[in-house]
Amino acid sequence: MAAALSAQENGVEDILILERDQFLGGILNQCVHTGFGLEYFKEVLTGPEYAERFIERIKAIPGIEVSLKTFVVSLSADKTLTFLKPGKLETVKAKALVMATGCREKTREMVHIPGTRPAGIFSAGLAQKLINIEGLLPGNKVVVVGSGDIGLIMARRFTLEGAKVQAVVEIQGTSRGLMRNLVQCVQDFDIPIYFNHKISAIFGRDRVEKVKVCKVGQNYCDVPGSEFELECDTLLISVGLIPENELIEMAGAQLDQKTNSPVAEGVNKTSIPGLFVCGNSYKVYDIADSVTRDSELCGKMAAEYLKELAGKNRGFGKK
Amino acid sequence: MFDVIIIGAGVTGTAIARELSRYKLKVCLLEKEEESAFGVSKSNSGIIHPGTQNPPGSLKAKLCVQGNVLTRKIARELGVDFKETGELILAFSEEEIFRLHQLRDEAQTLKVPGVRMVDQIWLSQNEPNLSRNVLAALYAPTAGIISPYRWVYDLAEDALDNGVEIRTKSLVENITVGGREFTVATSSGEYKSRFLVNCAGLFADDISRMVGVDDFRIRPVKGEEFILDKKLENLTRHLIFPLPTKTTKGILVIKTADGNPMIGPTAQEVEDKTDLTTSNDGLQKVLAGAQKLVPGISGKDIIAYFAGLRPKAGDDFIIRREEKVPGFVNVAGIQSPGLTAAPAIALMVVGILKSCGLTLKEKLFFRSHRSKTTHLFSINFSQARKLIQENPAYGDIVCRCEMVSAQEIREAISRGAKTLDGIKFRTRCQAGRCHGSFCTTRAMKILSEERNIPLTEVTKRGIGSEIVKKDRDHD
Ligand SMILES: Cc1cc2nc3c(=O)[nH]c(=O)nc-3n(C[C@H](O)[C@H](O)[C@H](O)COP(=O)(O)OP(=O)(O)OC[C@H]3O[C@@H](n4cnc5c(N)ncnc54)[C@H](O)[C@@H]3O)c2cc1C
Ligand SMILES: Cc1cc2nc3c(=O)[nH]c(=O)nc-3n(C[C@H](O)[C@H](O)[C@H](O)COP(=O)(O)OP(=O)(O)OC[C@H]3O[C@@H](n4cnc5c(N)ncnc54)[C@H](O)[C@@H]3O)c2cc1C
Numbered sequence: 001m002a003a004a005l006s007a008q009e010n011g012v013e014d015i016l017i018l019e020r021d022q023f024l025g026g027i028l029n030q031c032v033h034t035g036f037g038l039e040y041f042k043e044v045l046t047g048p049e050y051a052e053r054f055i056e057r058i059k060a061i062p063g064i065e066v067s068l069k070t071f072v073v074s075l076s077a078d079k080t081l082t083f084l085k086p087g088k089l090e091t092v093k094a095k096a097l098v099m100a101t102g103c104r105e106k107t108r109e110m111v112h113i114p115g116t117r118p119a120g121i122f123s124a125g126l127a128q129k130l131i132n133i134e135g136l137l138p139g140n141k142v143v144v145v146g147s148g149d150i151g152l153i154m155a156r157r158f159t160l161e162g163a164k165v166q167a168v169v170e171i172q173g174t175s176r177g178l179m180r181n182l183v184q185c186v187q188d189f190d191i192p193i194y195f196n197h198k199i200s201a202i203f204g205r206d207r208v209e210k211v212k213v214c215k216v217g218q219n220y221c222d223v224p225g226s227e228f229e230l231e232c233d234t235l236l237i238s239v240g241l242i243p244e245n246e247l248i249e250m251a252g253a254q255l256d257q258k259t260n261s262p263v264a265e266g267v268n269k270t271s272i273p274g275l276f277v278c279g280n281s282y283k284v285y286d287i288a289d290s291v292t293r294d295s296e297l298c299g300k301m302a303a304e305y306l307k308e309l310a311g312k313n314r315g316f317g318k319k
Numbered sequence: 320m321f322d323v324i325i326i327g328a329g330v331t332g333t334a335i336a337r338e339l340s341r342y343k344l345k346v347c348l349l350e351k352e353e354e355s356a357f358g359v360s361k362s363n364s365g366i367i368h369p370g371t372q373n374p375p376g377s378l379k380a381k382l383c384v385q386g387n388v389l390t391r392k393i394a395r396e397l398g399v400d401f402k403e404t405g406e407l408i409l410a411f412s413e414e415e416i417f418r419l420h421q422l423r424d425e426a427q428t429l430k431v432p433g434v435r436m437v438d439q440i441w442l443s444q445n446e447p448n449l450s451r452n453v454l455a456a457l458y459a460p461t462a463g464i465i466s467p468y469r470w471v472y473d474l475a476e477d478a479l480d481n482g483v484e485i486r487t488k489s490l491v492e493n494i495t496v497g498g499r500e501f502t503v504a505t506s507s508g509e510y511k512s513r514f515l516v517n518c519a520g521l522f523a524d525d526i527s528r529m530v531g532v533d534d535f536r537i538r539p540v541k542g543e544e545f546i547l548d549k550k551l552e553n554l555t556r557h558l559i560f561p562l563p564t565k566t567t568k569g570i571l572v573i574k575t576a577d578g579n580p581m582i583g584p585t586a587q588e589v590e591d592k593t594d595l596t597t598s599n600d601g602l603q604k605v606l607a608g609a610q611k612l613v614p615g616i617s618g619k620d621i622i623a624y625f626a627g628l629r630p631k632a633g634d635d636f637i638i639r640r641e642e643k644v645p646g647f648v649n650v651a652g653i654q655s656p657g658l659t660a661a662p663a664i665a666l667m668v669v670g671i672l673k674s675c676g677l678t679l680k681e682k683l684f685f686r687s688h689r690s691k692t693t694h695l696f697s698i699n700f701s702q703a704r705k706l707i708q709e710n711p712a713y714g715d716i717v718c719r720c721e722m723v724s725a726q727e728i729r730e731a732i733s734r735g736a737k738t739l740d741g742i743k744f745r746t747r748c749q750a751g752r753c754h755g756s757f758c759t760t761r762a763m764k765i766l767s768e769e770r771n772i773p774l775t776e777v778t779k780r781g782i783g784s785e786i787v788k789k790d791r792d793h794d
Contacts, residue, residue: 020716071716074700082700084724087711089704107754109623114598117625119779119786123756130787134760136774137789205593206783233788 006299025051139234151238362627398691542584570608720751
C-alpha cells in the first residue's frame with residue numbers, strides 16, 4: 001500500500017493492487033500487539049490500526065484499484081501476471097511491477113530437528129494467527145524454538161492466555177529479536193531463556209509430549225552430558241524468515257541462494273527492468289516503519305521508471 | 320454376518336477388498352486408524368518396482384513382476400497417475416558390473432521386460448547429473464512411480480462404491496473362532512464373518528496370535544526418507560539405485576508422483592512398532608549414500624522428512640491359508656516390494672479363499688472405473704480457467720505453495736478425508752515449502768464446516784492429535 005500511494009503521488013495514474021487475502025494489510029492484521037508506527041506516525045499503534053491508516057488513504061484514491069481474494073500464480077519476464085480469484089483465472093500485463101509479497105517463516109524441517117512428527121508443532125506466525133485472528137489456543141505448555149521477534153511476542157501472548165511457557169531455546173549466544181521484545185515479552189514474565197542450546201529431539205506420537213534440549217559448543221556441536229528434557233504439548237518454531245520471491249524467480253529474476261532476496265545493482269531492483277521488490281520480500285525488516293519507508297522509495301522508483309519509459313516511447317500513447 | 324472380513328486398510332487390505340468387490344459377497348474392511356493408508360502404506364518410496372533385485376523362486380519375486388503389470392492396469396481404471404520412469408542400478412567397479420550381469424540374468428529368468436545394460440555414453444546422455452565414477456548401469460524401463468496414499472484411497476473408494484463396508488477407528492482387540500464363524504471384537508463393536516483375512520501390517524503377528532497361529536514375528540525395519548525441494552524435480556530422469564545388498568536395495572535417489580525428488584531409505588531394525596522417529600544419523604547416512612550416486616545433492620535441498628517401518632517376517636512374504644483355522648488367511652510380512660505386489664497379492668488371496676470354499680459369483684455390474692480427481696497443480700491454465708468458470712470455488716486458493724483450492728479440499732472430504740493429514744495426502748494442501756503455516760487455519764475451518772465438528776476436534780491424524788486445545792468463542 002505504501003508503494004502504491006507513493007507511486008500515485010509521483011504521478012502514476014493507473015495502479016492495480018492484487019491481494020490474495022480478503023483484507024488489505026498483510027501480516028499486520030494478526031499483530032494485535034502495540035508497538036507499530038513509533039517512527040513513522042510518532043504514535044503507538046497496533047498492527048491493524050497501522051494498516052487502517054493506509055487502507056483509508058488507498059480507498060480515497062480512485063486511481064488505485066484493489067482486487068482482493070486474488071492469488072497471483074505466475075509471472076513472466078514481460079511482467080504478465082496470471083491470477084486466480086473465485087470464478088476467474090485471468091492475466092494482466094504491467095508496465096512496471098512492484099512485488100510486495102512479504103516473507104514466510106522457516107520451518108522445523110529446515111532446521112532438521114530429529115524425532116517424531118506429531119500435532120503441536122507450529123510456526124510462531126501460525127500460532128499468532130490462530131490465537132489473534134481465530135480465537136483458538138494451540139496448547140497449554142509451550143517451548144519456543146529460536147528467539148525471533150514473533151517467537152518472543154508469542155511467548156508473552158501464550159502466557160497472557162493462561163498457558164505455561166516452559167522456555168525459549170536459542171542456538172546462538174544472543175537473541176535474534178529486538179532487545180525490547182526480549183525484555184518485555186520474556187524477561188518480564190520470568191520465562192527461562194537458554195542461549196547456546198538447541199532442541200535435539202521431539203517426542204510424542206500423536207501430540208508433542210516433550211523435547212530434549214542440549215547445549216551446543218563450537219560449530220553448534222552437542223556438548224555431551226548437557227541434555228535435559230522439557231515437558232510440553234506445543235512447540236513454536238521461530239528460527240527466521242525468508243523473503244517470498246518464488247514468483248520473480250519464475251520470471252527469471254536472479255535470487256541470492258542464501259537469503260532468497262533479488263540480486264541486482266541497486267536497492268529494490270531485480271535483474272529484470274521495471275520489476276521492483278519492496279518490503280519483507282526485498283529483505284526481512286525488523287519493524288513495519290522500515291518496510292513503509294523502503295516501499296515508498298520503491299513506489300517512487302517505479303514512477304520514475306515509467307516516466308523514463310514514456311520519454312523513450314513518446315508518441316506511442318500515454319498510459 | 321459378513322462373508323469376508325479383512326483386517327487392515329493398507330495397500331494390501333484395500334487391494335484385496337476391491338478385488339473381492341467384483342463378486343456377490345458381503346465384505347467388511349476393518350481399520351484401527353481414522354483413515355485408510357495411515358499405516359506402512361503412507362510412508363514408503365512410492366516405487367512400482369519392475370521385479371529386479373528379488374531372489375528368483377521367492378513369492379516376492381513372482382508377485383512383484385505381476386504386480387507391476389496389474390498396478391498399471393488398475394491405476395488407469397481408477398484414474399490414478401502412474402508414471403513409467405524406468406530405473407538404473409549403478410556399478411562403480413568391474414566387480415559390480417559382474418554383479419549387474421547376474422542381476423540382469425535373474426531378471427530375465429523372472430521375465431522382467433526390457434532389462435538391459437547401458438554404458439557410460441548412454442548414461443552421460445540420458446542421466447547427466449550422475450556421479451562420474453559410474454562405469455555402467457542396469458536399466459529396467461518398466462519401473463514407475465505412484466502416489467502411495469492416493470493409490471490406496473482410490474482402491475478403498477472403489478471398493479466402497481462396489482459395496483464393501485469400511486469401518487475405520489475399529490481396532491481389532493479379540494477374535495473368537497466358533498464352528499465356521501469368526502467373531503471379531505473391535506473398539507467400534509463386534510463383527511462376524513465366515514472368512515477372515517489378516518492384512519494388519521506391522522501387527523499381523525498379533526492378529527494371527529488371536530486365532531491361535533503363533534509361528535512368526537513381525538520385526539520392523541525402519542527406513543528414513545528425506546524429501547527435496549520441488550525446484551529439483553528434474554534432478555534425475557530415472558529412479559537411481561546402487562547395487563542391492565542381501566537385505567536392502569540401498570539408499571536411492573527417487574522421483575515421486577508429487578514432483579519432489581526424495582532420497583533414502585535407511586534400513587535399521589527396531590524393536591518398537593510405533594517408532595517413526597527420524598535421526599541425525601539417518602540424515603547423514605542418506606546424504607552420503609545419495610551423494611555417491613548424484614554428487615550435486617546437498618542437505619540444504621531437504622524440505623521434509625519421515626520414517627516408515629517395513630513389516631518383515633523373515634525373508635519373504637507370508638501368504639497362506641492356515642489349516643489349523645479353516646477360513647483364516649494370513650497375509651503377513653508384506654515388506655518391500657509390497658506396494659508393487661499388492662494387486663497380485665489380492666488375486667492370490669482371492670484364489671486361496673476360493674480354495675477354502677468361498678463361492679465367487681461375479682456381479683453383473685462391477686464399477687471398475689472412476690473419474691480422475693481434479694488437481695489444479697496438474698493441469699494447465701486454460702484447463703484451470705474452464706474449471707473455475709464452471710465452479711468458482713476452484714479459484715478460491717487455500718494452499719499457496721501447492722496451489723490447492725477450497726473446492727479440491729471439499730472434494731477430498733466428501734471422498735473420505737477426515738483429518739488434516741488425510742487432506743494433505745489427497746490434495747497436497749500443507750505439503751509445500753511453508754508446511755502449512757499459511758493454509759492450516761483455512762483447511763481446519765473447511766474440515767470443521769464440512770464434517771460439522773468443532774474446531775477443537777479437528778485432528779492431524781485422528782484422536783489424540785487435535786490441533787488446538789481451546790476455542791475462546793465457543794467455550
Ligand atoms: C508474524 C510477524 C510479526 C511481526 N510483528 C511486528 C511487530 O510487532 N512490530 C513491527 O514493527 N513489525 C513486525 N513485523 C515486521 C513486518 O516486517 C511488518 O509488520 C510489515 O507489515 C511487513 O509488510 P510487507 O508488506 O512487507 O509484508 P506482508 O504484510 O507479509 O504483506 C505481503 C502481502 O502480499 C500478499 N501476497 C503474497 N503473495 C501473494 C500472491 N502470490 N498473490 C497475491 N498476494 C500475495 C500477502 O497476502 C500479504 O498480504 C512482523 C512480521 C511478521 C512476519
Ligand atoms: C521406507 C519404506 C520404503 C518402501 N518403499 C517401497 C517401494 O518403493 N515400493 C514397494 O513396492 N514397496 C515399498 N515398501 C513396502 C510397502 O510400503 C509395504 O509393503 C506396504 O505398504 C505394506 O502394506 P500393508 O497394507 O500390508 O500394511 P499397512 O499399510 O501397514 O496396512 C496395515 C493396516 O492394518 C491396520 N491395523 C493394524 N493392526 C490393526 C488392528 N489390530 N485392528 C485394525 N487395524 C489394524 C494398520 O493401522 C494399517 O493401516 C516400503 C516400505 C518402507 C517402510
